[in-house]
Amino acid sequence: xxxxxxxxxxxxxxxxxxxxxxxxxxxxxxxxxxxxxxxxxxxxxxxxxxxxxxxxxxxxxxxxxxxxxxxxxxxxxxxxxxxxxxxxxxxxxxxxxxxxxxxxxxxxxxxxxxxxxxxxxxxx
Numbered sequence: 786x787x788x789x790x791x792x793x794x795x796x797x798x799x800x801x802x803x804x805x806x807x808x809x810x811x812x813x814x815x816x817x818x819x820x821x822x823x824x825x826x827x828x829x830x831x832x833x834x835x836x837x838x839x840x841x842x843x844x845x846x847x848x849x850x851x852x853x854x855x856x857x858x859x860x861x862x863x864x865x866x867x868x869x870x871x872x873x874x875x876x877x878x879x880x881x882x883x884x885x886x887x888x889x890x891x892x893x894x895x896x897x898x899x900x901x902x903x904x905x906x907x908x909x
Contacts, residue, residue: 788825795823795830802844802874803832809885810842816892827865829858834867838892843871 799807803822810820810833818835820842826834833842841862845855859869870891872884 788830792823792825792830799823800844800846800874802846802877805881806833806842806844806872806877806884809881815885816889818892826867827861829862831862839867840888840891841867841869842888843869844874844877845871846874 799822807822809815810818811822813819818838818840820833820835822833824831824834826841831841832844834840855871859871862869868891870888872887877884
């Protein structure tokens with residue numbers, strides 16, 4: 786299956802966490818930025834991307850825990866000039882506002898850790 790068809794399949798079968806995040810990102814709702822979902826980019830398909838902000842947001846399940854392929858993918862995307870934010874599906878579903886706040890801060894240029902954590906999990 787070519788990437789465009791596969792991306793279309795992924796859009797039709799988004800996870801609950803992806804649906805929740807997409808509700809907030811779609812239609813310029815979030816900070817006036819245009820995001821696309823399940824977008825082919827080079828050899829990859831990214832969950833959410835804003836080309837104007839050069840930002841990619843990934844919603845990750847347990848299969849991504851300590852994934853070497855994700856590190857390689859993130860390095861390739863960074864070389865292409867994109868900033869990658871990764872959030873666990875659980876955090877998107879249970880701490881939606883914290884995730885959105887982290888995305889907002891990243892859009893404002895505030896440096897974040899590679900995988901922002903909710904306030905209580907940072908040791909603050």
